[in-house]
Amino acid sequence: MNVPILKNNSIRKNRSSIEIIANILEIAKDGAKKTKIMYLANLSFDQLKKYLNFLIDKKLLEYNPNEKKYKTTNRGSEFLKMFREFKESEIAYREKLSILEKLVL
Numbered sequence: 101m102n103v104p105i106l107k108n109n110s111i112r113k114n115r116s117s118i119e120i121i122a123n124i125l126e127i128a129k130d131g132a133k134k135t136k137i138m139y140l141a142n143l144s145f146d147q148l149k150k151y152l153n154f155l156i157d158k159k160l161l162e163y164n165p166n167e168k169k170y171k172t173t174n175r176g177s178e179f180l181k182m183f184r185e186f187k188e189s190e191i192a193y194r195e196k197l198s199i200l201e202k203l204v205l
Contacts, residue, residue, distance in 0.1 A: 121160070122183040124151055125176045128161060131169040 115123075123141045132140075138148045152170060155161035160176035163169070172180070 118183065120151060121155065122180060124155065125160060125172045125180050128170045128172045129177070129180075131164070131167065131171045133169055137170060 120141065120143070124137055127137050127140045134148065134152070137143075137152075138145060141148070141151075143151065152161065152163075155176070156163060158175075159173055160179055161170050162173050164171065
């Protein structure tokens, strides 16, 4: 596994596309400009353009040209809700797995 080392010597796991999408949608919940999304989601400009176009195409994000802001749609909010539920299930799974491992190892 390729795990980059950050400047403060902490280890960071690469994010999945789904995690990046959820991050963008969370940032854009109340509307956000491209620069804000790029910096808060920690994406390059090229990565950002690809994700924004993809999310608009999938109707998870919309662009308001008057405000020059991107905003999460209702469909995007549903995605976020399901993503949060998934992450909660994943955490519960890991906790139970850890308990089971302690019992047998």
